Amino acid sequence: MGNASQNGSALIDPDSIPKRKLYTGANLPAIGLGTFGSDSVSPAQVAEAVRGAAAVGYRHFDCASVYGNEPEVGAALEAIVAGGVKREELWVTSKLWNDKHGGEDVIASCRKSLADLRLAYLDLYLVHWPFPNFHPPGCDVTSRSADAKPYIHENYMKTWRKMEELVDMGLVRHIGTSNMTVPKLRLVLRDARIKPAVNEMELHPHFQQPELFKFVVENGIQPIGYCPIGSPGRPERDRTPEDTTPTEDPVIVKIARRHGIHPAVVCIKWAAQRGQTPIPFSIHNYRANLAGVVGDPLNDDEMREIAGIDRNCRLIKGQVFLWKDGQTWEDLWDLNGEITPP
Ligand SMILES: NC(=O)c1ccc[n+]([C@@H]2O[C@H](COP(=O)([O-])OP(=O)(O)OC[C@H]3O[C@@H](n4cnc5c(N)ncnc54)[C@H](OP(=O)(O)O)[C@@H]3O)[C@@H](O)[C@H]2O)c1
Numbered sequence: 001m002g003n004a005s006q007n008g009s010a011l012i013d014p015d016s017i018p019k020r021k022l023y024t025g026a027n028l029p030a031i032g033l034g035t036f037g038s039d040s041v042s043p044a045q046v047a048e049a050v051r052g053a054a055a056v057g058y059r060h061f062d063c064a065s066v067y068g069n070e071p072e073v074g075a076a077l078e079a080i081v082a083g084g085v086k087r088e089e090l091w092v093t094s095k096l097w098n099d100k101h102g103g104e105d106v107i108a109s110c111r112k113s114l115a116d117l118r119l120a121y122l123d124l125y126l127v128h129w130p131f132p133n134f135h136p137p138g139c140d141v142t143s144r145s146a147d148a149k150p151y152i153h154e155n156y157m158k159t160w161r162k163m164e165e166l167v168d169m170g171l172v173r174h175i176g177t178s179n180m181t182v183p184k185l186r187l188v189l190r191d192a193r194i195k196p197a198v199n200e201m202e203l204h205p206h207f208q209q210p211e212l213f214k215f216v217v218e219n220g221i222q223p224i225g226y227c228p229i230g231s232p233g234r235p236e237r238d239r240t241p242e243d244t245t246p247t248e249d250p251v252i253v254k255i256a257r258r259h260g261i262h263p264a265v266v267c268i269k270w271a272a273q274r275g276q277t278p279i280p281f282s283i284h285n286y287r288a289n290l291a292g293v294v295g296d297p298l299n300d301d302e303m304r305e306i307a308g309i310d311r312n313c314r315l316i317k318g319q320v321f322l323w324k325d326g327q328t329w330e331d332l333w334d335l336n337g338e339i340t341p342p
Pocket residue numbers: 033034035036037062063128178179200201225226227228229230231232233234262264265279280281282283284285286288289316
């Protein structure tokens with residue numbers, strides 16, 4: 001399978017990985033392995049990467065039912081525990097897909113992920129997107145669902161109540177949000193009985209989301225950063241001509257040369273030092289990314305330089321969630337600070 005080509009096998013002590021203290025007191029490892037293989041990486045290859053990543057010291061895995069590989073990842077997790085890693089040392093996240101919002105589907109979906117992942121509990125369960133919507137996996141960005149709905153807070157809270165129930169039932173240790181905005185999160189924080197422990201959001205040097213980042217941190221919510229490298233392997237359907245590539249940014253390239261590392265690892269170091277938890281996907285380079293968060297930190301000048309290259313370039317725009325004609329993807333992200341009306 002060749003997954004291990006550039007990874008090496010030397011263990012990085014999991015205790016040396018920085019931890020984020022969540023408001024519950026739990027410790028979240030400050031880097032996780034993404035598991036979205038997109039169109040190009042098979043479930044078996046992702047599972048192999050999970051096994052290999054655990055062998056070099058990863059303890060945090062970012063999964064989701066929609067990634068279509070939880071059964072294979074589950075077999076890998078079972079093997080990792082059978083190999084001597086205690087379940088309590090692992091941090092496993094899964095996510096509720098968009099067509100399962102609302103009533104009993106939330107509990108059933110979580111149980112299905114638990115069964116697939118071969119776990120008795122999840123460390124974190126996220127509402128993957130705030131929009132309830134069915135669209136076939138792998139569909140084009142121009143695809144629209146006839147039943148697409150806007151964000152309706154009342155409905156989101158129906159889903160959130162079920163998420164809270166999962167905590168009460170002991171199936172899930174923490175719950176969180178993903179792909180949210182400040183105005184949506186304000187309402188959730190106002191109405192939640194169990195507050196989100198994390199918000200998973202796109203974060204990389206060209207999309208730093210300073211306002212949302214500050215908001216979640218100030219509210220005791222840990223930001224988890226997806227596409228931390230700028231998702232160079234994402235499919236054509238997720239690309240637009242105006243997208244930029246953080247790993248090609250002259251500042252990132254210069255710092256990478258100085259440290260003798262790949263520009264991707266600079267993105268990971270910056271993320272971990274800034275305070276978000278990056279979850280890079282990798283089958284070839286996961287060890288380098290883990291090594292990046294445990295040693296040779298970027299200095300203050302380098303951190304400042306990277307803070308200066310934000311291009312406000314959102315890569316995962318979410319076009320398939322648009323609910324009426326004449327909208328643009330910006331309508332999903334409440335850019336003027338108010339939830340876009342239905
Ligand atoms: N909540 C959400 O809505 C949401 C949305 C998108 C993604 N996610 C999560 O975030 C994870 C990460 O996002 P992503 O997979 O789109 O993008 P990403 O992590 O930014 O980029 C992954 C790509 O970077 C390459 N790469 C990784 N480390 C490298 C290194 N050190 N040197 C060179 N290349 C390197 C990988 O190739 P190799 O495999 O060859 O190393 C892979 O092609 C996903 O897997 C998923 O778990 C969540």
